[in-house]
Amino acid sequence: MKRILITGASGGIGLATARLLADKGYRLTLVARNEEKLARAVGELKGQGHSYLVADLTKKEDVERIAVHLEEDKYDVLINNAGAGVYGSFVDLSVQSQMGIMFLNMGALVILSHAFLKNAKSGDALVNIGSLLAYSSFPGSSVYAGTKSFVANFSESLWYEFRKKGVFILSFNPGAAKSDFHRNAGQTAKSLPEFVLSTSEQVAKELVAALEKRKTPHVIQGWKNRLMLFGFKFLNRKTAINMMGKLSPGM
Numbered sequence: 001m002k003r004i005l006i007t008g009a010s011g012g013i014g015l016a017t018a019r020l021l022a023d024k025g026y027r028l029t030l031v032a033r034n035e036e037k038l039a040r041a042v043g044e045l046k047g048q049g050h051s052y053l054v055a056d057l058t059k060k061e062d063v064e065r066i067a068v069h070l071e072e073d074k075y076d077v078l079i080n081n082a083g084a085g086v087y088g089s090f091v092d093l094s095v096q097s098q099m100g101i102m103f104l105n106m107g108a109l110v111i112l113s114h115a116f117l118k119n120a121k122s123g124d125a126l127v128n129i130g131s132l133l134a135y136s137s138f139p140g141s142s143v144y145a146g147t148k149s150f151v152a153n154f155s156e157s158l159w160y161e162f163r164k165k166g167v168f169i170l171s172f173n174p175g176a177a178k179s180d181f182h183r184n185a186g187q188t189a190k191s192l193p194e195f196v197l198s199t200s201e202q203v204a205k206e207l208v209a210a211l212e213k214r215k216t217p218h219v220i221q222g223w224k225n226r227l228m229l230f231g232f233k234f235l236n237r238k239t240a241i242n243m244m245g246k247l248s249p250g251m
Contacts, residue, residue, distance in 0.1 A: 001049070003075045005029045007057060007066075007112070008082030010037035013129070013177060016204035017079065022046045024208075029075070031055050031066060031082070057082045057108040058100050067115035077211070078116040079127045080109045085144030087250035098143040105147035110154070117158070122166025127211060128155040130173040130218075132225045136232065137241045140250020148173070152218060159217035170210060171218040174203045175225035198222050 004021055008014040010032035018028050022045040030052045032038050038052040053069065055062040070078065083105045086093055109128060116126055131145070134152035138145040155171035162169055177198050203221055210219045220226045232240045 001025060001027050002077065003027045003029070004077040004079065005031065005070065005075045006079040006081055007031040007108075009052075010034050010041050013174065013200045013203050013207070014079075014081040015041050016200040017081070017207055018045060020204050020208045022050065026077075029053060031057070033057075058084075058104045060103075060107075063108045063111050067111050070112060070115040071119060074119065075116065076123070077125045077127070078112065079129070079207075080112055081129045082108065083129060083147075085141050087141055087248070089140065089250070090142050101143055102147055105144070106150050106154075109151060113154075113158070117162065117167065120162070120165075120167045124166075125168040125170065125211060125214070126155075126158070127170045127172055127207070129207075130155065130171050132173055132175040132220060132222075132229070134171075134173050135220070135229055137244055138248055138250075139241065139245035140248035156217045168211075168214045169217060170214075172207050172210060172221065173219065173225075174198065174207075174221040177203050 004026050006014050006018055006028065009018050009030035014030070014032070018030055018041065022028055025047060027047070027049045028042075028045060029050070030038055030041055032052075033054065033056040035052075035054045038054060042050045042052050053066060055066050057063050057066070084101050086097060086101060090098075113126055113128065120126070128151050130151040131148035133141070133145040134148040136145070152171045152173060155169055159169040159171075175198060177200055198221065206219065206221045210216075220229060235243075
């Protein structure tokens with residue numbers, strides 16, 4: 001039975017993905033900072049042998065503890081889903097909070113990816129959750145968008161490094177989803193137009209399908225998001241940035 005570790009898995013896209021994978025017979029380890037939510041989530045999963053690890057991945061010591069776990073306890077798949085953002089004008093937000101987002105979205109992801117890939121074997125897979133914003137500016141959430149551009153570039157580069165070793169690397173990039181992300185970032189999903197939103201379950205379904213197909217180093221989730229990025233090819237950069245700024249809850 002294949003073993004999968006998912007970070008940021010107590011709710012939203014992470015938990016929806018865990019449920020789908022458990023239905024398919026995988027054995028899951030969920031990582032998040034809220035033990036009550038984790039215990040409830042694991043209890044809801046189908047199958048046996050699931051577990052959880054409590055860790056706050058904004059803290060370096062917790063990240064390093066999970067990294068050691070990945071090195072010592074073999075997993076077939078790591079899904080780096082944990083991430084955060086904050087809405088608002090760059091200078092109105094504290095630099096400390098934005099540096100914390102950079103560590104979680106990039107630093108923790110790099111540390112855990114390194115720990116996993118050191119012992120990865122042919123057939124193993126690493127999935128790093130980026131964002132549609134990896135390929136589009138987003139005024140009002142500039143640091144978050146920048147971190148997701150890093151995740152996409154980093155993951156696609158790793159795909160090339162590991163392709164001949166039989167280890168699959170995927171940059172999976174969802175659009176806006178109906179999850180706690182927006183509330184945690186200082187707004188709600190309702191602050192975005194309904195037509196751009198996907199459910200966590202819709203995102204998870206595409207993620208699991210991409211993991212099983214293993215055909216491409218990057219996936220843009222949702223046909224509406226793919227269509228939007230295609231349309232941006234016919235606009236100059238200034239126009240595209242203006243459009244995203246008008247959509248942004250942070251502006």
